[in-house]
Amino acid sequence: MSTATAAATHDDHExxxxxxxxxxxxxxxVWAFIGSECMLFASLISTYLIYKGRSKVGPxxxxxxxxxxxEVFKPILNIPVTSASTFVLLMSSLFMVMxxxxxxxxxxxxxxGLKGNSKxxxxxxxxxxxxxxxxxAFEFTSFVHEGLKITTNLFGSSFFTLTGFHGAHVxxxxxxxxxxxxxxxxxxxxxxxxxxxxxxxxxxxxxxxVWIAIFTLIYLIQ
Numbered sequence: 001m002s003t004a005t006a007a008a009t010h011d012d013h014e015x016x017x018x019x020x021x022x023x024x025x026x027x028x029x030v031w032a033f034i035g036s037e038c039m040l041f042a043s044l045i046s047t048y049l050i051y052k053g054r055s056k057v058g059p060x061x062x063x064x065x066x067x068x069x070x071e072v073f074k075p076i077l078n079i080p081v082t083s084a085s086t087f088v089l090l091m092s093s094l095f096m097v098m099x100x101x102x103x104x105x106x107x108x109x110x111x112x113g114l115k116g117n118s119k120x121x122x123x124x125x126x127x128x129x130x131x132x133x134x135x136x137a138f139e140f141t142s143f144v145h146e147g148l149k150i151t152t153n154l155f156g157s158s159f160f161t162l163t164g165f166h167g168a169h170v171x172x173x174x175x176x177x178x179x180x181x182x183x184x185x186x187x188x189x190x191x192x193x194x195x196x197x198x199x200x201x202x203x204x205x206x207x208x209x210v211w212i213a214i215f216t217l218i219y220l221i222q
Contacts, residue, residue, distance in 0.1 A: 030199045034206050037169075041210050044165060045217060048158040055153035059146055062222040076148055078139065079219050085135030086215050089170075092128035093208045095121050096201045104194040118197075119184050125204070126177040129170050136167050159218065166207070166214060173204050 059076040099121035105111040106118070114120060140160070143149075150160040180200060183189060189197065 024195055026195065027199060030202055034202065037206065044162045045213065048162050049217065051154040051158050055155045057153050059148045059152070061155055061218065076143060076146055077219055078142070081135065081139065082215065082219050085132050086211065088128050088135070089132045089208055089211055092125050093205055095125040095128060096204045099125060100194065100197050100201050103189045103197045104191055106189070106191055118189055119181060122177055122181040122184060126174050126181065129174040129177065133167060133170055133174070136163065162214060166210060169207050173207055176200050176203065
């Protein structure tokens with residue numbers, strides 16, 4: 001083997017860190033992180049289910065309740081509004097897929113125009129995540145105005161903790177997406193950067209899947 005070939009091979013091994021699984025060690029690390037996050041959300045969801053229906057005072061998620069002053073209030077959950085925010089978050093997963101495909105196939109035939117515009121798809125994904133957070137902020141604010149705080153009852157404590165942690169994860173994802181967008185605007189993301197975008201996509205899809213479970217258990221199942 002020539003010196004030049006050996007140097008090139010050594011350089012390739014320096015930049016491609018494969019494990020015995022055949023996957024890059026950065027991707028393995030993200031999968032391990034997602035596994036730990038699954039345990040975190042499993043414990044939070046379990047806590048919500050354990051305390052479900054055990055609140056002694058209102059507001060309640062699906063039942064009407066009467067305040068100490070005698071006022072009758074409707075169930076506090078606004079399912080149509082949350083359904084809209086859920087749709088926005090689920091659509092963001094599609095936008096993330098388009099962003100990854102645009103980076104992976106940059107320069108290839110059939111990936112010109114909007115389809116290959118990774119900047120547009122990254123920005124759209126981040127915007128969808130921001131809109132979801134706006135819906136969540138609106139929901140939290142309206143709940144507080146209606147008398148539900150984290151210290152009000154068991155439902156409030158478990159609800160705000162669970163959905164608040166998820167909102168924090170969405171915020172991290174939005175910041176991650178904006179970082180990738182800034183890099184894309186500065187020098188352009190190429191197929192060599194596809195692993196970095198793929199890792200972000202894994203995290204984003206995880207956040208979406210967790211929300212499907214939360215939405216189903218809290219809002220749809222009474």
